[in-house]
Amino acid sequence: MTHEMPLEGRTALVTGVSRRRGIGFSVARTLASLGASIVIHHFRPHDLDLPWGGDDLDAVRAELTAALTPGARFADASADLSDAGTVPGLLEAATALTGRLDILVCNHAKSGDDGSILDMTPERLDAFWQVNTRSTLLLTAGFAKSRAGAPRGDDQGEARRPGERIGGGKPYAAPTGRVFWMTSGQHLGPMRGEVAYATSKAALAGVTATVAAELLELGVVLNTINPGPVNTGYMDPETSDRPLDEIEQHLATTPFGRVGRPDDPAALIGWLATQDWIVGQVITSDGGFSLA
Numbered sequence: 659m660t661h662e663m664p665l666e667g668r669t670a671l672v673t674g675v676s677r678r679r680g681i682g683f684s685v686a687r688t689l690a691s692l693g694a695s696i697v698i699h700h701f702r703p704h705d706l707d708l709p710w711g712g713d714d715l716d717a718v719r720a721e722l723t724a725a726l727t728p729g730a731r732f733a734d735a736s737a738d739l740s741d742a743g744t745v746p747g748l749l750e751a752a753t754a755l756t757g758r759l760d761i762l763v764c765n766h767a768k769s770g771d772d773g774s775i776l777d778m779t780p781e782r783l784d785a786f787w788q789v790n791t792r793s794t795l796l797l798t799a800g801f802a803k804s805r806a807g808a809p810r811g812d813d814q815g816e817a818r819r820p821g822e823r824i825g826g827g828k829p830y831a832a833p834t835g836r837v838f839w840m841t842s843g844q845h846l847g848p849m850r851g852e853v854a855y856a857t858s859k860a861a862l863a864g865v866t867a868t869v870a871a872e873l874l875e876l877g878v879v880l881n882t883i884n885p886g887p888v889n890t891g892y893m894d895p896e897t898s899d900r901p902l903d904e905i906e907q908h909l910a911t912t913p914f915g916r917v918g919r920p921d922d923p924a925a926l927i928g929w930l931a932t933q934d935w936i937v938g939q940v941i942t943s944d945g946g947f948s949l950a
Contacts (some may be wrong), residue, residue: 663693663727669759671752673739673797674766676700677713678721679890681840682765684924689761690725690732692928697752697759698734699720699766708770709899710890721825731755739766740785741794749800757790761931761940762801763838764794767859772852782854790858798837798869798880804835805876830845833934834877838927839866841940843882846948849923851900870938879937881930885923912950918943 670689675682675698682698690696694862698718705712715734723732735751737744768789771782806824812819818824841863842849844856861883870880895902909915926943930936942948 665689665761666693666727666729668693668761669695669697669731669752669756670761670763670931671697671699671749671838672763672765673699673748674701675734676702676705676718677710677890679710679713679920680765680823681885681888681890681923682763682817683718684920685723685763685765685927687725687789688720688924688928689763690727690730690932693727693730693745694761694931695731695756695889696726697721697732697755698740699748700734700736701738702736703738704768709770732742735884740768740788742788742792742796743799745793749797749804754892759801759804759835761836761838762797763927764797765791765792765838765840767840767855769855772854774851775853777828778853786854786858787861790855791861793861794839795865795869797949798839800875801835801837802873802876802878803907805878824872828875828877830877832877833879834930835879837873837880838887838930839879839880839882840923841882843884843886843942843944843948845940846884846942866940869940879934881936881938882940883923883926883940884940885919885945886942886947887900887922888918888920888923908950909946912945912947914945917947917948941944 672682672686675686677683686696686698702712719734726732733755735748737748746859768786842856842859844860845863849856866882873880925942
């Protein structure tokens with residue numbers, strides 16, 4: 659591992675990478691530039707249902723492959739993460755690329771078909787929970803179990819009691835793995851018309867400290883990123899799924915006068931992937947949008 663390529667020899671799985679304008683694509687490209695081998699997950703049918711549409715997956719693959727450093731490898735897999743049964747296979751496919759999995763970035767998210775509190779139904783709430791929250795926790799659980807051997811609390815064992823610690827091998831000379839979750843700005847202000855989405859993301863922010871503390875017993879570092887509003891196509895006038903007037907008026911009061919670009923949260927995740935001392939945090943990266 660060199661200073662220029664601090665992730666050389668590491669393998670990262672980044673979920674929700676199907677559009678070159680997306681955050682996941684920028685995260686995968688950033689980790690590749692730091693030396694990591696990259697496995698991306700995508701589920702294109704979800705994109706095709708949205709106003710901003712899908713992308714050319716061959717172009718996505720080609721650009722990420724071109725970003726790899728010498729010796730690094732690339733693979734991709736499709737999975738519908740609303741189906742919990744797809745999680746083990748996705749983790750297995752990611753590990754199979756190099757025989758190891760060091761970084762998990764849970765970037766995937768369900769968008770669209772949301773509404774206000776008056777529009778909530780069991781089906782709508784479940785759909786967002788399954789994709790945004792449940793699958794993130796299950797991916798993280800699978801990632802952790804690969805480092806814990808056969809811990810008590812899996813499908814065949816007795817669950818741990820409240821307050822009981824996971825047994826690990828502390829102290830660790832360095833993190834044994836890294837996990838990144840993505841939340842939203844629901845704790846900083848209202849997200850009108852996105853009750854199901856905000857609920858599913860608030861759960862991840864709320865449980866970050868608990869899961870981070872347990873993962874630390876295994877040497878795994880978890881941080882959660884709130885990227886703020888990032889234009890991945892949903893704020894373009896021709897493909898937006900929301901009124902933009904209020905956003906544009908608010909931007910005029912912000913110090914930089916813009917929303918985020920995908921490279922903004924990607925740079926933060928790339929930096930955190932090389933650090934050891936920032937753990938269990940929900941970090942907002944929005945250029946002051948929430949402070950204006």
